[in-house]
Amino acid sequence: MHAFAALLDSLIYTRSRNAKLKLVEDYLKATPDPDRGWAMAALTEDLDLPAVKPALIRALVETRVDPVLFRMSRDFVGDTAETVSLLWPAPIVPADPAPISVTEAVERLRHLSRSDAPAELGRMLDRLDAEERFALLKMATGETRIGLSARLAKTALAQAYGQDVDLIEELWHGLEPPYTALFEWLEGRAPQPTPADVPTFRPFMLAHGLEDARVSLDVYAAEWKWDGIRVQIVRVGDQTRLYSRTGDDVTGSFPDVAGAFSEPGVVDGELMVKGEHQGAGIEVEGAASFNALQQRLGRKVVSQKMLSDYPAFVRLYDMLVDGTEDIRHLPWTERRERLEAFVPRLDPDRFDLSGVIEAEDFTELEAIRAGARDAAIEGVMLKRRDSPYVGGRRAGLWYKWKRDPLTADCVMMYAQRGSGRRSSYYSDYTFGCWNEEGELQPVGKAYSGITDEELRFLDKFVRTHTLNRFGPVREVEKTMVLEIAFDSIHASTRHKSGVAMRFPRIARIRTDKPAAEADRIETLRRLVT
Template sequence: MHWHTWLYLDVTPIEEGSARIFTGEERMALFADLAKLADELAHEPSRLKKRAAIAEAIAAVHIAAPESEDAGLFALYLAGMPFAEADPRKLNAGGSLLSKALLAVSGASQAELSREYKRHGDLGAAGFDLLSTRATERTRPPTLQNIAEAFTAMAAARTTAARASLVEGLLQRASPLEAKYLLKLMVGDMRIGVKQSLIEEAIAAAAQVAVAAVRNAVMLEADLSAATERAFAGTLAEARMRLFHPLGFMLASPVDSPEEAVERFAAKPHEGDEPEHVAAFLEDKYDGMRAQIHCSDASQPGRVAIYSRNREDVTESFPELQEAFSRVSEHAGALIFDGEILGWDFDTARALPFAVLATRLRRKRVSNELRAQVPVVFMAFDLMFAESALLLERPLKERRNRLESVVEKLTGHATASIIVDERARNAQAVLFAGEESAALSRLLLAPSRLVQSADEIERAYTDARARANEGVMLKAADSIYQPGRRGLAWLKLKRELATLDVVVTGAEFGHGKRAGILSDYTFAVRAANGELLNVGKAYSGLTDAEIAEMSAWMMAHTLVDEGFFRTVEPLRILEVAFNNIMRSDRHASGFALRFPRILRIRDDKPVSEIDTVERVEEIYQSQVDKPVE
């Protein structure tokens, strides 16, 4: 891949109007350059060539305008981020708004857009095709700075109409290729086979600095653009940790048995010897929502931010946690906790099923009634930042000691009542008088202990299930915290509840690699009267060859074609696994499978032998963690 041609636009106007004259005072990079590179990268399989092309491009932008933010914006936009991760602003431009803007600019019909989207599974690619037939003359191709200004205006816009107008303005100035990648950028997914880690490597190569230094600055400040500028300015070492942006979560690898866990952790001194005992921390695996809590920053006293595993700010969904953690600033310095948000039964001191907690998710307003129906706590199991320092490189046993010390300090302080005076407009809400307003501790310490044998792990697993938890976690005592990594230092043991044989009743077209392929399957079980009742939907578990075969079969056996969704003849059987079963009004069966996964196609089974609603009810009732009915 070669990247030699760079175009820059002088953007200081002398007079207004459609025809502009520019002085040579400032030169800024065109978005067209980024779009061309992105399109080349999408078709380049070599990781090394991609990195070299990105590095060359970023270096060229910096050389052309060393005092501007262009090189940083180039890196940021190529990563598919309209704003830095630490920047709380949002474009607030969903697929519906972008689709309508594309239709307005292209003049295409909804049917044409549906056809192109189904073919590509990508709005940007669909936009490229629709706009390629548009015969218009462009006068001002957008620069990176133009894009940044439009994004700033979109984030500040108070109405959908204002945001739509800004999007239309960008698309009207864009070539089909520019529009393709503008839409991808606004969606937040470039789909060019380039991860942020590769762009970090390219920044290091372009500025001739260490990759580790670039990555450290990005982690501390959560700003790829700023890290690019620091790399060229030689100030990467000056990057300092900021709270209130999510760090990556460390992930666990699954194991099927205690023996496998011991085998993974234990060292064998000599070939053929039995594994030695393993020193690992064991915790219950809770069926809640993984979260990270940032609080007590001296520069922003009382501020609390709660981030989900997908790095979304979910603070508003859990106001009692915000209230509780806003009260700890006097008792501890800035802190970042890792843990699990749980629906909690304060009477029995047990976690509520995830199905109950799910009613709290994505709520922009949480009433007193909901606070009382589904109380929540934060079960902390790791400490990522304390005493003005990141603790990620410290061994788990040290982080655990510090966590225990911090939780002890905060005992009696991280509290919030079940109900508050809803007339109050801040976290220090005035409480109702009476018993229900008694403050409850919202910070709990996840019980943890060292285990050394498979027998101990098996007993702990049985006990965890009896407490209505999913299973157990095993964490090497000397493991460092690796954000975003799923290694072998943390393991999770949880066994499938059961499997069901189901029949496919419908399918949707996939996205990205699966564009144009029916790959998302809706499936059903049988009612007592023989009626097929949907119970779930799954898209993972099959090989590419199996998906292709299933898609071709479903195309030929379509009963109703609704565009994105097809109702198909109920003849193909799948065996599916799942984590648990919830009652649900979403499906005709009255149940929904949580995290269903396809184990295999069961062409050896007739439809008459699929599982029944009665069997689903039986599994549901067998769950120790089902909601109380």
Template sequence: MNRFAELLDRLAYEPGRNNKLRLITSYFREVGDPDRGYALAALTGALSFKHAKPALIRDLIAARTDEVLFGLSYDYVGDLSETVALMWPRGIVNDNQSFLGHPPPQPSPTRGEGAQQRIWRATNEVTDRDPESDGRTALNVPSPLAGEETSFARSGGQGGRYPGRDADASLRPRNHNNPPPPTLTDVVTTLRTLGKTDMPAQLARWLDELDETGRWALLKLVTGALRIGISARLAKTAAAALGDKDPHEVELIWPGLSPPYLDLFAWLEGRAEKPVNRDPAPFRPVMLAHAIEDTDFATLDPADYIAEWKWDGIRVQAVAGRDDRGHITARLYSRTGEDITGSFPDLVPSLRLPGAIDGELLILRDGRVQSFNVLQQRLNRKVVSPKLIKEFPIHLRAYDLLGDDENDLRQLPFAERRERLETFIKKLDDARIDLSPTVPFASWEALTAARADPANAGAGEDADAVEGVMLKRRDAPYLPGRPRGQWWKWKRDPHIIDAVLMYAQRGHGKRSSYYSDYTFGVWTSGENGDELVPVGKAYFGFTDEELLQIDRFVRRNTTEKFGPVRHVVHEPEKGLVLEVAFEGLQRSPRHKSGVAMRFPRISRLRWDKPPREADRLETLEKMLKADESLPTINAATGTGGH
């Protein structure tokens, strides 16, 4: 576990992508199975432990520290795992402390004992010869004093999380019978089978056995909140580099693999053949688009691209295939590969031909596509009743064909896949699945006009469900991830309002020292005149410089404190106005205002505008009146589609 903890520590402070890749690849090369496989699973988000919740971590630390001190510390640090790791009592296992006030036996210099211990005490250096390590590693640097290898992350070197704290067991006095720190495999395999009632005691034992960096990494791991600037794609790329493979090869076989990926590493190291996915209906890693900027058009040729509508639903993959007995197996996947078949049983019978469709899940009533707010009635449902199916009939609008029977089409150019898709949908001949139409255009000016008026550009009565256009190169293969220049998304211009900052809260991870989560409101008439009511919360959209400006404003204008939340001055003549961009509105009983925003973000700071000139709730109500039949919902946010 210490080796994995050190890797996370180094990655958290390493800004360069190439350096991160080298660190991860070195770890995979130097650490054996199955630890490296579980590390890859952790970095790609493939691990989850249902009983390890933040509330449990808070209960553990509350029983060992002063509640007020922990609250103040958590507010300052901003990260639960790091706060607990720093405050966890350093008991016998950590520091070889004595029992009942009796000092432990001291090593005898005359017998040559304690030399390494005295070196550590004199230099405050720390080695990292973990039971998982085989000695010298790419993560270590040599100690100039002891001739030993020293952990860079905890020896006071640049980037260490806790420099000069908690020596590794190899330099500690050995006059105790404490168990060694757990390995990553120990942690993962134990948590998989551990019951809910046994979880607190086991976590406490591990926290006692680990040093501060180890405790931090353990808590990050079990709560699923790594947040160290590593994407799943980057981790897979690092694994591919171990065997000089193309990252796309790893992506393509990834859905058929499972932790600890023994067959994957065997192939990467040339010890076995490439793994084969035997699943008759596997998920294929999705291809994503870049948001297009105005400056991009000058470098693009309209003749190289096909345009299609960007529908406001959720991106899915509908897959069907034959099992060993020749029977059709059908599944529906989210864009992240989650099996959501059970939530949409009414669509499964339509997937009767072997193939893999990339498309958008929508609600279709009387031939018209409904808004995303209506679609939300079908999302995240554990139980789907016949009444729900009847009132919210699901529909699949197809964009792309990734597989046709046993033929993998992903390497074909998009124009050819599109032709195959048209044939496939015609052959399928099912009312629940149709083809997303393309948008004809000969110039960027023509496409601009179509984007501004989709109703007269082919979308017809479904224009309200269009959130922009997609541009796809005619010759583009279907590549996992977000390859540059192949697909572009050009969303419709967002709604803009001016709102007033009301509350602020510290962020997490690298933003834990800044107030970066903002709740904002608009004016409405109250019993005592105009008052502000919250309408949304945003934590991105601003630049680093603007973050510093808002953080400074919050600190200087806090009027009340509610735990980690700061009540910021918001009066008609004093406060901060934020220009907020958002994709849409929906009614929500969870908010005092009765409305909630979709995808709000801060687009500009209006230092020039007094709070009294910010928008009113009536403005948002007018936006909602465009769809009077919109049902009341509980969710405050949604997820975009294509």
């Protein structure tokens, strides 16, 4: 555990991407199996220890430390694992001095019931130093948050052994931790693992932002960028799997889609929910807003009522494997022809084809995009017609041209300290608009979009203009106006204001505007799509 703890500690304080890669590479080469496999599972958040939850950790530490002291410390530090690792007291009876390996910790915790987990976790924490306790708790909860993405961890693994990261990614989802067969192949001790008859994930092709550039529609095809979640559907043998963009298996959340896909192959598309609403500028084509899709996301058990009220479907726009033939090397135009021939064989209630936008030139496309303000659309995708399907972002192949955000002037009402490096600042702001009775009513919460200098400015405002405290939340004087940018706004029965913003963020601080001139909720309701 000591080596893994040292790795996490170094990663937290290392900003350079290449330096992070070197740290992980060195750890993997120096660490034996199966410790390094379990470590990789933790770094990629593929380690599942269901008996250990954050609530269990909080309850456990409050049996050893004064609860008020813990909560105040947690509020200040902003991270439960770090707080517990530092506050955990030395045991009254000296603990077993023998070191605990990563494998020992995982094997002990993964087979525990929730009733047995607190005692066993406590015994392990007694045997570890603060750095090791931090590593154990991060590993146990599956939330490392150390500035290392799963993709970057796999890139380090690939570089350590001179392999292609996309190949590692494809193999990854057909294997189980601690990935012994994978390491044996990487070190030349065994053949490449090839999971037979298993629907494995392929890395998604991603797009760069278009920024202010213009492209030729003779070279690029234009499609709508739909506002759902991107999924990859894989059918092999008699199995169908749905994967999210991060490679997570989401089949269980969408059994209606998986059950309807019976043709062998691999396709890429946008998962949405059917619905009727009034769009602006284009034909809506039966897709509801992202707000409807949210009712289905993250559910491990989906009721019949949920399936009926929020029927899911996938709008397909690319094809990776046709039957058993991998066609990712073909240009987009040929893959598109294959997809157009493939879609009619699917259930039309669950799958349709994302159309190509017809425009004479880029100027006409700009006009079409400007007139499309619809809840199911995020913007436009531009795909080079001769581009192969390659994992990751490759310059010049695909561009995303998101629509301009909506904005509203809102008044800050409440503030709360953030997490991580912002845990010492009031960085999470609840804001509101005026209702018909002339009262401020909350309409959203934002914590992004501002610079460090602006963060310090707003933090000082919160501290010097506090009216009331409600636990970690401060109510402030209603004088600070924030211009809030958001992608769309939807009707919501869960919010008292009746509206919910999609991706709200702070566009600018309006010190020039009095709070009385901030927007009214009625103005926001007119923007509902």
